[in-house]
Amino acid sequence: MKDSIHKYFQIGTIQWMSHPPADYEVLESIKTICCDEYFDVLEVTQMKDEAVRENAKKMLEQAHMRVCYGAQPRLLGTGLNPNDINEENRLKAEKxxxxxxxxxxxxxxxxxxxLAGKWEEKTKEEAYVQLKKTTKRVCDYAAEKGMAVELEVFDYDMDKAALIGPAPYAAKFAADMRCMCNNFGLIVDLSHFPTTYESSKFVIQTLRPYITHFHIGNAVVKKGCEAYGDQHPRFGYPESANDTEQLLEFFKVLKEEGFLSKEQPYVLSFEVKPWKGEDGDLVLAGTKRVINRAWALLDD
Structure with missing residues (x-):
């Protein structure tokens, strides 16, 4: 494409993935990313320290960054399940x-x-009802503030084993939610397509009416290999599924399906992380190179 990718997407990264909290101080990470003009968006998560949260807010405002908020760590880090069939536990996730x-x-x-929580085959339908209950409550509360709620589609049997996806099941859930809440949408992630055994074309066409946000990244789906599962290694990681070729195909499908919008650009965020001693900033730089190359190869 001759036009910059920034004409059609707001490019972001997921702070706690790019700079894992065990190795990077959150405010230093936010400043580093905010000072990088490649990024229009920063996706952040829970900050328990009030002073950290206040300083993060100031930096994001000064840098003129669009802010997205991922509540996934609030669930994954605590074991809380928004589709828990135990009502008391479901309410904790809702809270x-x-x-x-x-x-x-x-x-x-x-x-x-x-994201949806784990599920079991024998209670799958009950879990689906519980997830609708949680999502409806959160959507209603967010709507009072003029805010939206997005569910990210994950694998169902490989790593996270979340109730939602695969894509057809995600479409069913999204359709049910849209009947009740017009502020609900789906996030699709290129790194999750290999973990749900689906292609870019299938996922995007299946979920077309409900997608509001994109993530891109990589996964290793060969059993026994390093970084197997939903670990989001860098593009081109050994034995992994995604690199420039797969990202180009993803861009082609987005273009064909009408997702390139200069008037209301979608968020397109990196979801990659350094693996075992790798440097987060080098991984970010490599991700930009893959994106720039794939975008350059996309036909006008």
């Missing part, structure tokens, strides 16, 4: 998501994202 809406609003985000 942290409602708190996430408040924190997101404070930080300047216009919504939150989360």
């Amino acid at each position: 942290t998501l409602l708190e996430a809406v408040d924190e997101a609003e404070y930080l300047g985000a216009k919504g939150i994202a989360f």
